Amino acid sequence: MPTTPSQHAPENEPHRHRQVAESFGADAERYDRARPRYPAELIERIVAAAPGRDVLDVGCGTGIAARQLRDAGAAVLGVEPDARMAGLARRHGVEVEVATFEDWDPAGRAFDAAVAAQAWHWIDPVAGAAKAARVLRPGGPLSVFWNAHQLPSEIAEALGAACRRVIPDSPIDFGAFTKSAVDVYTPGLDKAADGMRQAGAFGEPDRWRFDWDRTYTRDAWLDQLPTFGVLTRLTPDELAEVTDIVGPAIDRLGGAFTMTYTTLAITAPRRRRT
Template sequence: MPIVSRDHPEPSPSKPHEARRMAESFGVDAQRYDQARPGYPPALITRIVTKGPGPDVVDAAPDALGIGPDVLDVGCGTGIATRQFQATGCTVLGVDPDARMAAFARSRGLNVDVATFEAWQPAGRTFDAVVAAQSWHWVDPSTGATKAAQVLRPGGRLAIFGHAYEPPAEVAEPFAAAYRRAAPDSPFNSGPARRPLDLYRAAYAKVADTIDETGHFDATEQWRFDWEQSYTRDQWLALLPTTGGLTQLRPDQLTGILNAVGDAIDSLGGRFTMNYTTLATTAVRTGTT
């Protein structure tokens, strides 16, 4: 989905990690974020914790987990993925730069340090897995993979994953038109209303290149999980304000976008089905120390 910029200019879309105000804006309504954002395919979570060879891996008992019990969740937000890893028997520490998101996660019983990953101090702690769910693009690519290697135990897994999702054209095009009206100077206006999957895959391939360049990991793997979810009008309009620069719009700008999208969903009978593809780039840390 396109990301709406704010009245103040941000770095180019090719360097989202420099857009700190946007990166740290999602906590404006942490409860809405937690309730509206989708989780991650259970097969993906299980594959990470079991080091499974393929997406057909299903259930695994906690004492059979391949990575051991300790997971670091980078950019954990409200803890959507964190709780999924906990459910497999892992002990998870979250790191997030937004104190509001961290406070919400803590209210759900999660352990969270408030910091950017780049500035976070591990204080001697090491982990069996470092994961980043829909958050790695906010991490400086020149330092992120190297720091992950520093806190991973030998044989530990780095797993970076997120959703590629575009609403049907009947929903995406009214959104794009309303977005252009709300933020006509946004650098994101040059893109199409719906981005092809290949653009997402190229982004994950670029992540793989930065991991390979560190020399601390075995060859990266690319994983893919396809699934779908049905949304009512109200469910989608609850999710939209949690995305990108929509968290930074004035109320009148946001209202105009939501009205346009709501009308489009009404024309489809009040609901639509979203086709999701969850992509992951993952690699195992080499070495014995």
């Protein structure tokens, strides 16, 4: 399901909701196992745009994007507020410092690119862009990106019904599961681009889009479901109630389905200092 600012905070300020932002580490192993990776074309484009190898990964989580960047030739430092997520990233060989990006001390270090994979909506978009600008070398891009997925309508409707039953008092619009994923993410992309403009240190933000598909078995998709912010804090019994509704919807499609993904990015280069 889309994990967007509007879903987590009615006032569209999810960076103020730390209890949700830092709930993903409750099952870091599952998160790392089940969450999709990012298109190789995106990773290669970020590395190619950087004036050097040093990349800062903001909100690096378990290091999914960091490992992809490392494999593409980058030297990556992660910043991650959840020690549980950071610990798993370290076990994968990623160097990580535990802090929120807003409070993190760069200690005079500079980077050739800064990225945030599925994480920028948890950071104040203006303050975050301004801080990224302070640590980026001239020409270094700030690139923030999300995997937006579009569930088949049968599964989206089942998931919405399950969430309305299990979380009846939630302010989240569960009908968004059936909407265009790109449309749902667009306000967050606009907010990220506006933050870069307001920081006053970047060139005009550019938008990148990468479309791809992935086939999920019933078990693989149900394994990923508990890693989404709307579900991370449910009890085991509540999660079981959700999967008991969603699982049969997948069975009716033959026990597997193809998910349409769109990876959306906002990127802007650090201007030359004057």
